[in-house]
Amino acid sequence: MVYFLIALIVFLIDQGTKYLIATRLTIGEQIPVIGDFFLITSHRNRGAAFGILQDQRWFFIVITTVVVIGIIWYLQKVKHQPNKMLPTALSLVLGGAIGNFLDRAISGEVVDFLQFNFGNYTFPIFNVADSCIVVGVALIILDSLMEIRREKQIAAAQQDHEEKV
Template identity: 35%
Template sequence: MSNIPLKQSGVRWLWLAIVIFIADIAIKLVVMDNMGYGWPNRIEILPFFNLLYVHNYGAAFSFLSDQAGWQRWLFTGIAFAVTAMLTYWMSKLPSSDKWNNIAYAMIIGGAVGNVFDRVVHGFVVDYLDFFWGNYHWPAFNLADSTICVGAAMIILDGFSSKEKSKA
């Protein structure tokens, strides 16, 4: 990573993180204002998908959700650290490195969206419920989706970078 003028660096892609953050918060507000809480109030969309308003006090897959509340601040701190690290990495990348900058911006936008929920509400609002038969994937949201897609993009880039360096 080299020293790139800020205007030509990957931080120019932070607009995408802002769009993801705004969309995530807007959807969550619509869900909170218009849906009843919990399973009885689900909206059946497809044979394998519901809209379902639930609170997640933990992290992915409700990890540590049964704890006393300290996890809220742990996950907030982790999100701030990851956001700072990815923003720094973006500042070292040229804005033309679209793949990595998009991946980092997706993770940042999602992380900040979930941090907003943790700080303002004390929990993350989840609303996407996919299932097969009686097996339900843990409910999630747009922020979770963009974090996962961004992380997958980074992993794929790591594999393609290794292939390029072998060639």
């Protein structure tokens, strides 16, 4: 249950921040937070990451529905394992996916507002849901790498034991 609570918290923070941006700033309006490096910028995205696949609303709705169902199924499967990184990561991805899904389903676009500039390069504007999805995926990759390492250590220990016997 705690993992669905994490997903709910991610979803609520995401939707709350998007609501504040959508209702208090006009599109394109910027609030400097750390000079020109970090700004709150009201932006709308009708596509996916980096603005790709613009105006493919139904594609995103179908894909996200499948992904959310898959995450919930897999989360149910792994939630009782001693390793807590994977279900926590899945919770972050789930909360973020549902947050962006709701935006697309209701309005056909996602509210983005976190803007970072690195000199002349402006990183694509994103939101809390996007951040949680990226962190969740990074943790899933880290967990997979750690699992491979654990399996190699177990195999080496078993081989060592067999050689001694």
